[in-house]
Amino acid sequence: MRRDPSRHRARTPWRLTIVLCALVLGGCARHEQSTLHASGAGAQRIEGLWWLMFWIAMAVFAEVMLLLGWALWRRRRARAKIRGGDAIGGIAVLGVVIPFAILVTVYGLGLRDLNALAAPRQDPAVTVDVIGHQWWWEIRYADPAGAVTANELHIPVGEPVRVRLRTADVQHSFWVPQLMPKTDLIAGKVNETWLQTGTAGSYRAQCAEYCGKQHAFMALMVVAQPRADFDAWAAATAQPATTTLTADQQRGRAVFERSSCASCHTVRGTTATGRVGPDLTTVGSRWSIGAGAAPNDAGHLGGWIVNSQTIKPGNKMPPQPVPAQDLQDLLSYLRSLK
């Protein structure tokens, strides 16, 4: 008992910091979603709040451990005299007055941060609707209008973006740990949050409310780009799919339009207007397939089409018995949709 367990614990954050730095500097993590490597205005505030509360907690923990250690050190001896009294003064100071002062301070700071998270400093020029589905994210830009994609949310650097949150089925939660704390997607309700970051880059996000079998693979990539790049991306994404296609791509499009693909997926500019699965107009350029379930390359895409249940069991897309040649054409078409 005499070994003080607090010593081990007190070092943990340092180790954590070192490991994190190593990961970030070494680039081991392709993407991360760490709240301790915040980049957005909202998450940075919370990161500051965390470290403040962490050090207060460590100080109080040290105090408790000192009292406990002192008791175990001094009061175990046979000649320790048992003392009467109620120690009301000590309890009042250590258990009421000091904690109350700390709690009021932290509560006040927390309110300040809550207020800061409520709305961005300037009015957002960009508004995006994020609609949760089991288990993917539908992204529709209200402003600039027309851009529709899935599992990938582009924002301009340095500007606030309004995010309107709805769900098409069960409850989900929108959480971009490096940019902004959570807001739930509640059935029958529209919630709002906002994103803002000064640093261009990709920020991984993930559904944070248990939403069924594939809650684990309901990831979202937030891509922050300079305004010009963002505008270009939004304009391109708002366009219907290109019609200048190679021969095999054209065959692939025909397969897509006449097979069951079209009943669930939309490719704008074609006869495929299904609304069950994600809009595939720009599927070739997305960071992953299946909302983080697999990398977006021809091999995985082919495997997904043939039987996505082996990659993401439980998702709504049934296995597709596509003939080999058709599959090749389909892949070459889908890969061309950017």
Place this chain on the structure above:
Amino acid sequence: MSVDTEEQSRSTSRDEALAELERDWGERPSLRGWFSTVDHKRIGRRYMVTAGIFFILAGTDAMILRTQLARPNATLLSPEMYDQLFTMHGTAMIFLFSTPMFFGFGNFLVPLLIGARDMAFPRLNAFGYWVFVCAGTVMFTSQLVGRAPDGGWFGYVPLTDTPYSTGVNLDVYSLGLLFLGVSTTAGAINFIVTVVKMRAPGMSLNRMPLFVWAIVGTSFMVIFALPALNLANAMLFLDRRFGAHFFDPGHGGSTLLWQHLFWIFGHPDVYIIVMPALGIVSAVLPAFCRRGVVAYPLMVLAIVTISIISFGVWVHHMFATGLPQLSYSFFSAASTLITIPSGIQIFAWLFTMLRGRIVVRTPFLFVVGFIVTFVLGGFTGVMFAITAFDQQVTDSYFVVAHFHYVLFGGAVFPMLAGIYFWLPKFTGRMYAERLSRWAFWLVFLGFNTTFMPMHVSGLLGMPRRIYTYPGGLGWDIWNLISTVGAYILAVGLLLVLIGVVHAVRRGAPAPDDPWQGDTLEWGTTSPPRPYNFAPVPQVHSLHPMWDERTTGALAIDEPLPDHRAMTTSELDGREEGVIEMPEASLLPLAVAAGILVVVLGLLWAWYWTGWYWFAGAGALLIFGAVARWLWPPERTPEEAGVAS
């Protein structure tokens, strides 16, 4: 010479009186006796053993979960299996282990601590146990057949409602919890009446042990919190089975309604679990600090305050749902303040140690382990009260770490302290000190190795309730450490089990009072006779067993004859009268069986509606058995000789 004869005759007459008490209260071992017993000690032990078995099952679930999460992209479990396992782990740990285990402690100990002969309603007590064991068995059987609830212990709609949950799984959840709620409510009412009416003469409220205060506070919370959960589950069942649309926004229902109802129960439930544990700490400390817990009035105040404020903090589970900021700030303030009464208790225990002389034995070690872990869980608890921070880390592994520090650190450590402390009283045997110390260190090390890294993985953005995760997000190593810790923890807990079994089978016979404790349970034999105390104890202070007036009187007072117990006044504990205690009976079991039939009928009706008739038959059985139970007794109080 004549004095000697007088003493001799007095002791002979005492022996005769004791033999008579043994005849009145003792239960000859028989199969019928096993099912009909109303002895609070047997029922209490059964509660503890049954809850212990459920703990092993739910713990095994957790070990499988941790094994799956040890490395990224693992395929040990399918998503369906994972969802059932984590739901059953949580549901069982909360409903089938923690509360029943503490009800077991309370059942066994409360009458002994207040110097009573049994609970106020012994048959209701037996009934509560049978309902608990049936409900628990139904829920775990569903896991055995692969139809366990899979919507999380919190069962959020719409995921748990049609059309998103189509199996029978969530019916097991809603009906199982409704079933179990009957037991918990009956138990809570019984505790309150027992404590209010059955305390030994002289035990005014300000001389009542802190553990008893904790059980009373807990019981009041149960009575006020459970209706919300029962209502929610009844509505969920009606929604799912009969299309009631309570939670369907498409038809004017509300999904947030479920969350409010669930957490109006759910947050008090945290204290329902932790408060008896804090009571155990207050009961264990005096024996190993050689003095009473300091600041008794403040401790009582803390218990009462927590019982009340715990009903005003539920929205902090909903800080990300987009409710108005103003309501957030109120609930945030209440959630922040509720730490103060817990802080008072922590410092009171520390000052008790600082003013006493510490004797380190295993129960004391577990109390120290409790203080270390519970304080850490308290810090993260305050953090979750701060809305903005909560929004960042809620539903991540940070919250998994937090509530395991609170619930394992705050409830299981004291529970283990209590098991070692009262094992002599429960079983009449002593545990082995060396083995139990090994158990403590492994549990302490294993616990912290499991749950400390979860703070980190949570801060690194790992959401909870995911069946697997991709590598390279910085989570891999922390998850591996957690899993290793879980195995160490499992070994530690196995040593606890071995220690208990060893003590029961081979342990040294326990003296009546191995720790020189301060409360009345140490004033009777280990284990106590069926009638607990022969003469009714007379209480003159907060520490009756450290008070010669009480111990002296216990040795020489006339035994209270017959199958009777004494009632006292609510506040001052003045003698009021003598009541006749109910005999053993099979009726509690019959009513519980009736409810079981109703529940099974409703469950099976999911497959074939004909089973609704079966449920109806169960209702008839309940009606008949309750009518028989409540039938007026054949003798009037005057005839029974207990009229006041």
